[in-house]
Amino acid sequence: MQKLFQEDFNPRYNPSRPWSMTQMRATTAAYAEVAYFGKGKVPGSGGSKRAISPAVALINDQGQE
Amino acid sequence: METVFFPIQKAGSASDGTEQATQIPVDSKTENSDLKKNVDSIFSTAEISDQSSLETKILLDWHPAGATRQTLVGATRQKLVEINVAEWWPGQDYRIPVRLIVPLEGKSQGFHITGTEELESLSKDFKPNAFEAKLLANGVSLVMTGIKALNTIPGKQALKQ
Incomplete structure (x- = not known):
């Protein structure tokens, strides 16, 4: 994957992409539990800005604040 | 709201000899296909x-x-x-x-x-x-x-x- 990334710097192959994808999909998994999770603010925290930044962007895009 | 990426693109040299970078907003309407190739579809919100x-x-x-x-x-x-x-x-x-x-x-x-x-x-x-x-x-x-x-x-x- 690193080799593909180095070819044209396509972020799709950046090693950090799985991290943000994981958080975004976990958000989807939480909202799938409709009896337990209502819509509201979604703060995020963590040691990796590369993981949390795209996740925040997506959550914002989806109007989930 | 649509996420807009800002890839850094080199834009020649400044008067002091250093290279300067400009930020070009890229979104779904951007016609530069080379840029789109690199920034589009990284995350599909519909699929996510x-x-x-x-x-x-x-x-x-x-x-x-x-x-x-x-x-x-x-x-x-x-x-x-x-x-x-x-x-x-x-x-x-x-x-x-x-x-x-x-x-x-x-x-x-x-x-x-x-x-x-x-x-x-x-x-x-x-x-x-x-x-x-x-x-x-x-x-x-x-x-x-x-x-x-x-x-x-x-x-x-x-x-x-």
């Missing part, structure tokens, strides 16, 4: 929000956790699932555990999401600290998942290729 593709496997169904005999502070209901993040390469799913933690009663409004490198810790019931207990007491849930380099996750090394 598709609950039907989660292929959720319940590892531990909803159960009460965290209460002590003395107090119900921090008492929660928790569920451990494994979800499919994506088909990372053809035929290779990237699956990861997610622990859902909600107040003992009622439906939460919003949640705090975070990740841990210690995937094994997700298999144990989560004990909220004082701050997290305060969140739960105010109807804010917790979502914990695993954030770890692919080549360090047992059984997932092949995903890094």
